[in-house]
Amino acid sequence: MLVLASAGVVGACGGESGPPTLTWYTNPDDGGQARIAEECTQEADGAYEIEVSVLPRDASAQREQLARRLAARDASIDLMSLDPPFIPELAEPGFLAPVPQDVADRVSEGVVDGALVGATWRDELVTLPFWANTQLLWFRTSVAEGAGLDMSAPVTWDQLIEAATTQDAYLGVQGTKAESLTVWVNALVESAGGHVIEDPEAEADDVALGLESEAGQEAARIIGEIGSEGLGGPGLPTADENASLTLFQGDRGSFMVNWPFVWRAMNAAVEDGALDQAVLDDIGWALYPQVLEGSESRPPYGGINIGVGAFSPDVDLAYQAAECIVDPAKQAEYFVSDGNPPAASAAYDDPEVQEAFPMADVIRQSLEQAAPRPQTPYYNEVSTGLQETWHPPSAVDPDASPGRATDLIIAVLRGESLL
Amino acid sequence: MSTLTGRQKAGWAVITVLVLVYALFPVAAIAATSFKRPSELNQGTFLPQSPTTANYEQILVGGAQELFLSALRNSIGISLIATAVAVVLATLAAYAIARLDFPGKRLVLTTALGVSIFPVISIVTPLFNLWRSIGLYDTWLGLIIPYLSLTLPISIWTLAAFFRQIPWELEQAAQVDGATSWQAFRKAIVPLAAPGVFTTALIAFFIAWNDFVYGISLTSTEAARPVPAALAFFTGASQFEEPTGSISAAAVVVTVPVVVLVLLFQRQIVSGLTQGAVKG
């Protein structure tokens, strides 16, 4: 195979003195991945060195950089921190080195369900689950009480909408035209029992979307209602995770769906004097809200998996390093230091984790329920197509938006339309 | 110039203030933001309440140091080289255009004009594709070459305009003294042309320094990523948190040299950009 041949050639040239250097492309974080790289370099005891190279902040920009380099058959990519939805696009053309069976067996043990699904393509494990993200429902206890909601039982989006309306408060959701909007749409569609894509493994020309369904309409109804009633605040059309958090901490904050990073961020804000301790004490958490009352919600799933570049001259070493990185003890440590939840179930039992994240068990349960975004090589087109037709939230209409998205995405996948 | 009346003086004072506010206010705004604490970012005020240098520490000695300093190094290095190459090539070309009569002179000038209006984005795709197949992707050279398309045309035009004003007789005098055309160029013209060349270099440097499209499209690591592209890579405490403070601080750091250069050389820059027309 050409791929292997070219990798071999490059490998032959890489004969420097000292241990081989593995380059790990990481998403930006608070320095945790760089620290793990150092630890693993030490543990390797001269077998390899890991060097970290940082990718852009935005998930789709990260994908852009990696896909470009891999398409260029770049031999310098040994390890990559990959956002799960973008994995099939890289796995399909063979840009990811196959996971050795023994490694696959070891790393899939005791991993939360959502993370395993996100690491798999065409029934094969193609990346190693590292950390797994999921959104919780965060709430201000005072507002929930004021609205008479029992937060110990699952709540629905309609209840939240009503509570926000009666309490004259804002809901923290991500309505900006970016990946986070797709996260929201997908979670709503999945929670309503549908799927954005019915057959994710299909070829571009045959992809069938599941938006024109009751589930798609429900999702559109919820987003449209929050948008047009102004329940997401004036910042909704540009609100990303950070903006939702700001809104939630503000005077009119009530409920918010967001990743667990917010817990660390709010604690830091209190230490910094930017946030009253009283606000922090008022905060509670629960599982992602339901769309249909009584049917379990499917929270968003995110996180990072570790992939090994197919063109790396040191695939074996890279897999050794990857196994070191995803070690459950390191995942626990990373959770505490950077606020990103582990993919390994056992890591949640770590006493330090339990202390730093009192909601650790809820996160673990949320990950068991979570639904990944569509696993398709055309994810970028699907996601951008959704954002194009479901933005701004106030313009989302249950009767029109699902159809518009379907038409656009199908036309784009057939090469008949621009995005 | 006749002395100004009191009313005129007041008028000029108002005008000066207006111009200063216009030109400097956005710079002041981002500078103010760069001194804010995270907690002050969302308060909707212009000035920070308790200014902090934490953002500068973050990019210069802290967590974002590697990202920012390597980008700064890349930007300076790549822009300087692209400027130097462009100015050398342009000096030769502009001399020929201003002093010599040769067929195709207009073709050179028209080409320069054509290149300068070229939509950069149009050649990014093919360059990206070519670079990745010949290994120039994410290298200094891979940016220097396209930067020449930005710096070379303006250098040729600016220098040609400068050279046209250099007293023609000096070169002839040198030639009469037995110098060849090349010697005449070196001995008689270069000293006179040096200020023009310097000005041209300044203008060309600003352009290379400003590039964003090539910077984000043709690089992917700290090996070659220039500052404007790196601004999109800063991160807060987690990847979901806005790095407003770091970006503002980095923006100020890269703006300071511009302001200094402008302060020192405003006369030259203005004359470089207007010269041909003024004296034409």
Added chain:
Amino acid sequence: MTAASTPAGVGAPGSGKPSGQPGRTAQEERAHRARGGPRQDAERSDRARAEARLGWYLAGPAFVVMLAVTAYPILQAVYESLFRFRLTAPDEREFVGLENYATVLSDRVWWADLGVTAFITLVTVLVELVLGFALALVMHRAVTQLRGLLRTAILVPYGIITVVSAFAWFYAFDINSGFVNSWFSWVPGIDEDLNWFAGQGTSLVVIIASEIWKTTPFISLLLLAGLAQVPTELEEAAEVDGATWWQRLRRVVIPNMKAAIMVAVLFRALDAFRIFDNVFIMTNGANGTEVLSLLAYRTSIGRLEIGLGSAISVLLFVCVIAICFVAIKLFKVDLAGARGEK
């Protein structure tokens, strides 16, 4: 995008001249030489040949480099635009002829983006022309003590990185971190809850404002050059004749700097048409603010659809050529007119 804005400066020194024709020097030179006295024809042609050779030796490298960095890639783009080719599916490359062009030109997105781009171009150029003229007048008339200060201030936006300017404007208007809403809440339509980047109109206002701020200094420098061409005697004569300030401006100053104005407008228009940085930073094309450069970028660099992206690139190039062609036609007429007056 101001990487572009400055090459526009290029046009100024040469074409801003009253003659506007680079060839003029050659004519002068020939005239000069003819006056130089009788010479042998053979010697002359030898000399001319040597000069031509030297000319190409000197100008050749720059010429070749310029062609290599633009002509070659654009030809490559033309070639690649004939294929359906996606980088992440390298094996499915397929020749499709002009299909990519048909796809682009029949798509609403292309025309919408073209409209936005044209709108931004039109508004920025018009506003900048007026504002730039005012700044040029200020620089031109200022007393010596103020001149340095004013010029320095005006050059700051010119030298600043476009991305930095985009962030500065973005943060100022952003609903969370901005101060504009609280400062200008007395203006009807602006209040604390105004999200500038949520709608097309308001987003475009900020994008255009930042573009104007950043590039007006450039246009004002070109106009300053034009102002310096206006013969002072004419203006003084008009003043003696009792013409008001406004009359002098309209009847004497502006007609005399028509050439400079045309050059400035043409280059700024071509430059504004390539706008990218501000939009990328502020909205990334949301709310109907996508411009053609961003569409080309997203298609080829973001989606890695090289074929489709190349087609957009080529079409964008054709647009620029078209603007240039139309403008130069107009411009030439004006130039001739300007020359006729002298």
